[in-house]
Amino acid sequence: DGGITQSPKYLFRKEGQNVTLSCEQNLNHDAMYWYRQDPGQGLRLIYYSQIVNDFQKGDIAEGYSVSREKKESFPLTVTSAQKNPTAFYLCASSRATGMRLNYGYTFGSGTRLTVV
């Protein structure tokens, strides 16, 4: 599936629950990213990671947490502190962003999260 797999495709969360979205890539990419997509608002950065065991907050990190224990995996946890989690979540990866070059992303197919 393009080398980067997100699961599940659809996820339903009850009020007060934490849920974890999976993102796995076999592209040997160093960098991984999580974006949230809402209608008419484009893609907003939640967290990103350039290397294993390191990650940085994006623009809308509140209520989310991540880990990067393996190069291939970058799971996103949506905590109960995220008050409006219903959205489409996209994971992406790219080659290492060195000092001189940046590379385009490869996106996963997304997870649609709905609060019930």
Next chain:
Amino acid sequence: GENVEQHPSTLSVQEGDSAVIKCTYSDSASNYFPWYKQELGKRPQLIIDIRSNVGEKKDQRIAVTLNKTAKHFSLHITETQPEDSAVYFCAASPQGDTGRRALTFGSGTRLQVQP
């Protein structure tokens, strides 16, 4: 931080006409500008990108232009076809050892090509 604005939000053209989508950015350190196409229900796909050392890049019917002085870049699609109908996103990212090493996206343009 970087702010990317994209216009128009919707664009309808007749098949065969050209389409132009424009983006502006705020961070003068940004010098990588990709464009993504997202078809309904699918993941965004990179269609073309440009780095600041060039002013224009073409790939068949698609071209991107960059004006670093004015901090704006544009996507041009010629001879549009119904399969070009999708949402298009521009993005910007700084390079080097300062700033965020992640793309900031525009809000998207929904392009509809009428047969």
